[in-house]
Amino acid sequence: MMLGFKRVLLLLVSFIMAFSLSVQASDAYAPKLDQVKTSVLDTASLQRGADIYAQYCMGCHSLKYLRVSRAARDLEWTPEEGIGHLQYLRDGKGKVHDAILTTLDAQTAKVAFGVLPPDLSLEARLRGTDWLYTFLRSYERDAQGKVSNRLFDGVAMPFVLEGLQKSLPPAAFDAAVADLVNFLDYAAEPAKPIRLMLGWWVLGFLALLFVLTYLLKKEFWRDVKHQA
Ligand code: HEC
Structure with missing residues (x-):
């Protein structure tokens, strides 16, 4: 069965909402904690x-x-x-x-x-x-x-x-x-600082890969369009 794009989106959004509601509910009786900002890269x-x-x-x-x-x-x-x-x-x-x-x-x-x-x-x-x-x-x-x-x-x-x-x-x-x-x-x-640094490298690599694949796609389709 094929689901329409809109329906899939609706399903996804309701899943996410149900999940975040359940997370909030489970926190309802927990003591209030002060928030701290720390960085293991510091x-x-x-x-x-x-x-x-x-x-x-x-x-x-x-x-x-x-x-x-x-x-x-x-x-x-x-x-x-x-x-x-x-x-x-x-x-x-x-x-x-x-x-x-x-x-x-x-x-x-x-x-x-x-x-x-x-x-x-x-x-x-x-x-x-x-x-x-x-x-x-x-x-x-x-x-x-x-x-x-x-x-x-x-x-x-x-x-x-x-x-x-x-x-x-x-x-x-x-x-x-x-x-x-x-x-x-x-x-x-102890590997957290390395993991965080690695994360940025991976994101950078993916961004570069995205640009390259996009250029490659344009290159392929240029010929196709010319034939049409
Ligand atoms: C004089 C001994 C002593 C020193 C020094 C000490 N603690 Fe404790 N700590 C204990 C004892 C005993 C417990 C167990 C408390 C209990 O279960 O009621 C405990 C429990 C804890 C807990 C709670 C563990 C849990 O999840 O139940 C944390 C967190 C903790 N200590 C952190 C620290 C930190 C950080 C320091 C340094 C600033 C420190 N402690 C210094 C004796 C000490």
Whole structure:
């Protein structure tokens, strides 16, 4: 059966509308997240984020799927600089081909927090960058000194960025968290910068190919039209 072009178009549009409606509906009860703009192509931001990670998060959380050598290469550090930035907790025992591991042992963590701080290698894929950005900026301490998180009820993780948050103006703190989230986004997919760059090359190639095939088509049809 042949469907008319209009009918196919109508079908397509209604599919797309139904899909976007269902996406909106499933978001209806989700907490409102603050949006963050990050780019894994911004190496300076990734470097700043890695340093914040190393200083404030690595004490408890590992990135077990990311090696220091890989991170150093992508962040434009030498292997030695990579060790300096990302293995400084290991007192010179960290190797460049090791993963970025915490020095916190599981037993101590269990006693201190009741739960193990999860590995953060894939956290940005699990939660998304907006969630991470909102989570890290949702800690507060009430008058009694009790810490809570507006996004994560009853969170076992302490208010680790409290010192940083107090020492910086709000906009600078937000920017620092954005760098950190950018680094976690990179860590969740180290090939992402290359993939994005490759995407532009592919689009450029297709654009060029389009022009060439169009010229070729004109060339073929010129003869056909002349015969007619
Ligand atoms: C003192 C130890 C400690 C430090 C330092 C720490 N965390 Fe945590 N983190 C935890 C613990 C414990 C949990 C588990 C919380 C829970 O399940 O209630 C956690 C949970 C998390 C989660 C939520 C995981 C999930 O999806 O449920 C994220 C995201 C996170 N941490 C990110 C960070 C980042 C980023 C830093 C650095 C700024 C950091 N953490 C520093 C102990 C720590």
